[in-house]
Amino acid sequence: MSDASRSIREKDSRPNMAHSSATDTRPNTAGSSALTDPFASPVSSRAPSIKHQPPSPSSSKVSFPESSISVPRRSILSQSGFGTPAFSSAVSSASRLSAAHLANPAPQTTAPAAVKSKIPRMKSHMLPEGTEVEKPWKGKKTPREIFSYWIVYVIIAMGLAGGAIQSYFQYIHVPLDRQPLCIVLDENFDNETSVFGPGGTFFREVNMDGFGNGEFEMTTTSRNNSFVRDGKLYIVPTLTSDNIGMDAVFDGTVYNITDCTFNITRPDNGFITVDGVRQFDWDSYYRSCSAVSNATAGIVINPVQSARLTTQQSASIRYGRVEVRAKMPNGDWLWPAIWMLPKDNAYGPWPLSGEIDIVESRGNGLRYTAHGSNFVEGSLNWGPAPDLNGVTKSHSWWTDKRKSFASDFHTYALEWTPDFLRISVDTKLHTLLDMRFNEPFFKRGQFPDVWFNGSSLVALENPWINGTNATPFDQEFYLIMNVGVGSTNGWFPESQGNKPWLDRSQNPPHDFAKALNQWYPTWPSNVEDRAMIVYVPLPSRLHVSDINPSPSFLLSILAAPFDTWPLIPHPIQKYP
Structure with missing residues (x-):
């Protein structure tokens, strides 16, 4: 079949749409409306009229008589809060249907209203009138209940009583120095002449032999290292290279220290006895007063200069009290110390005659793992x-x-009697050391029976056999204040804080000087932070006191007026 004949047949088989429209028998509601209301809008533009019907519980759809279209009921209408039908978005879709489809909706059945259930009233739990309420606490208790009740209070009372008794015995066993004290030395740091001049309070010790500890500094009389300003005493470490240059420190220089005090501070003025012959100790003198730098041998001149101040020529005490108000210095490997040595080595050379360390510290910062500047130590x-x-x-x-302890001033105190020795900081509760003289020191030390004297084993003798329990701390001691730098005696432990030298190396001072770029940046440029400062607020004074005519003294740097000092329980009595 040709394409032309197929097209003619398809055209003939289509329904006659015009005929279908002409034979439509639905009522023309739009036409009647137009006759009664000439101003009404055309039918095609009006919204369909829908009569609200109550919902049927048995059906969820609305049926239209002349259409097979079923529209979900809830998508067409929604009930407003006031009972007025509201059109949803589905209504606009339904409005496209012909008016005839919506004019006669299917009849709906109305469901009967639900009957509300009656809520029962709450019943009263009140007891009937006249009912007796049981009160067990008014009843008679059994012996076991009585015991359980009172045993708690008995134990509490026993604990309180035991604590009070223990506190009492602890209190009465705390030794106190109740002796009256009087002043024998007075200093207020108002000028350097009274402090360092002839007959002054402090003597500047000049030495460069390491002071028996292998220290790396030399001590001088220079004002760069010790001076008085604004009522404060300063001890400041500085670099030797600032005076002689770094090259001279390491090689080719002979350095003779000015005003060396070897023959003044050494026992017997530097003389020793060898094979029964008394002679001057020249070897020790040269080590104390001069140095030669040699790069080949690794020998350096002491790389740091500092100060060491003593009262050896002005004041010493045997028992009494010492107070020093001081601020510690900042800087790696600095070793500040306030301590005491015996005026006369009555029992022999160090340590036979003793040493009292009121306070020692380290300038290394808080992160130093071997007790840095936030630690202070006391010892004998x-x-x-x-x-x-x-x-x-x-x-x-x-x-x-x-x-x-380098950030502010603190008061370091020593209390010393024939019965005890106590060292504290700021208050007696902060005790660095509390030593009771309740047994001889030779027994306390538990020393061996024999001792190697350098050549052979010999029996160890007790040098204090004729003394008391306080021996060797029963002689006169004088005060020392200094800032050391480094050492080889173990004060700075190995492998701690990037220590730049080994104590047992061939030349520790050389290793320390070579590492200057490592440790010197930690030293503050401000002298107020680098120095150890002793401060005595006016009208306080540096005091040395005597107890009546007996040889008992008090050497103290006070932080308050002496005549109002609350730590002395008795009036001060002047030595006649």
Whole structure:
């Protein structure tokens, strides 16, 4: 079949749309409306009229009589809060249907209203009138209940009583120095002449032999290292290279220290006895007063200069009280110390005659793992031979976990009697050391029976056999204040804080000087932070006191007027 004939047949088979429209028998509601209301809008533009019917519980659809279209009921209408039908978005779609489809909706059945259930009223739980209420606490208790009740209070009372008794005995056993004290030395740091001049309070010790500890500094009389300003005493470490140059420190220079005090500070003015002959100790003198730098041998001139101040020629005490108000210095490998040595080595050379360390510290910062500047330590050094020191049995410390002792002034105190020795900081509760003289020091030290004297084993003798329990701390001691730098005696432990030298290396001072770029940046440029400063607020004074005519003294740097000092319980009596 040709394409033309197929097209003619398809055209003939289509329904006659015009005929279908002409034979439509639906009522023309639009036409009647137009006759009654000439101003009404055309039918095609009006919204369909829908009569609201109550919902049927059995059906969810609306049926239209002349159409097979079923529209979900809830998509056409929604009930407003006031009972007025509201059109949803589905209504606009339904409005496209012819008016005849919406004019006669199917009849709906109305469901009966639900009957509300009645809520029962709450019943009363009140007891009937006249009912007796049981009160067990008014009843008679059994013996077991009575015992259980009172045993709690008995135990509490026993605990309180036990604590009070323990506190009482602890209190009465705290030793106190109740002796009256009087002043024998007075200093207020108002000028350097009274402090360092002839007959002054402090004597500047000049030495460069390491002071028996292998220290790296030399001590001088220079104002760069010790001076008085604004009522404060300063001890400041400086670099030797600032005076002679770095090259001279390492090689080719002979350095003779000015005003060396070797023959003044050494026992017997530097003389020793050898094979029964008394002679001057020239070897020790040269080590104390001069140095030669040699790069080949690795020998350097002491790389740091500092100061060491003593009252050896002005004041000493045997028992009494010492108070020093001071601020510690900042800087790696600085070793500030306030301590005491015996005026006369009555029992022999160090440590046979003893040493009292009121306070020692380290300038290394808070991160230093071997007790940095937030630790202060107190100790006693004593022993029957140079290499037998009982310091480990008389050493302790105090720490401030929040800040450094170099950030502010603190008061370091020594209380010393024939019965005890106590060292504290700021208050008696912060005790660095509390030593009771309740047994001889030779017994306390538990020393061996024999001792190697350098050549052979010999029996160890007790140098204090004729003394008391306080021996060797029963002689006169004088005060020392200094700032050391480094050492080889173990004060700075190995492998701690990037220590730039080894104590047993061939030339520790050389290793320390070579590492200057490592440690010197930690030293503050401000002298107020680098120095150890002793401060005595006016009208306080530096005091040395005597107890009546007996040889008991008080050497103290006070932080308050002496005549109102609350730590002295008795009036001050002047020595006649």
